[in-house]
Amino acid sequence: MDSTLFCLVKDFNLMDFPQKYNMGSKQQVDNITSSPNNQMHLNVSPWSRERDNAMRISRPAAQLVTVTPNFNSRGAHGHPNKSKRRRIITVVQRQAANVRERKRMFSLNEAFDELRRKVPTFAYEKRLSRIDTLRLAIVYISFMTDLLEQNSQNSPM
C-alpha cells in the first residue's frame, strides 16, 4: 500500500494525473517538483496554525456602528421573492456575532487541517491551501476507490 500511495503522490508530482480525476493545475502542485527533498510524508505537516497565525497581525476591529440593514445593497441569495424581515442589531450583538463567526471559521480551519493530515503529500515548503486540500482529497478518494474496485475484481469469490 505504501508504494501505491507513493505512486499516487508521484503522479501528482508529475502533474500527469489521469483526466478522470479531473485535477486542475495549481501552484502548490508545481512546488512539489521544486521541493529540495522530495520526501513523502503522511500526516506530517511542516506548517502549524500557530506559525500561520504568528505571521499575521490581527486586524483591528472595524469601526462599530449600529447596524440597520440596507436591503437595497444586496439581494437575497437566490430567494428574491422571500419577504424581507428587518432586523436591527445592536453593537454588542454585532460584536457577539463577529466572535461567533470567528469561532466558526476557526473550527472550519481545524477541519481543513485535519484533512491536510489525511491526504498524502510531499514535505511541502508551503502547506496546501484550502482549495488544493479539497482537490487533492477528491483525487485521493477517487484513487482509493479505483484501487478497491480493482482488488474486488481480481480477488476470486
Add this chain to the structure above:
DNA sequence: TAGGCCATCTGGTCCT
C-alpha cells in the same frame, strides 16, 4: 507589482 490565499467584518437567509 500582480495575483493567490486568508482572516475578518458584515448583512442577508435559514432554522430552531
Add this chain to the structure above:
DNA sequence: AGGACCAGATGGCCTA
C-alpha cells in the same frame, strides 16, 4: 428572537 450558515467586500501577507 437569536444562532448558524453563507457569500461579498476588504485589506494584509507572501511569492513569482
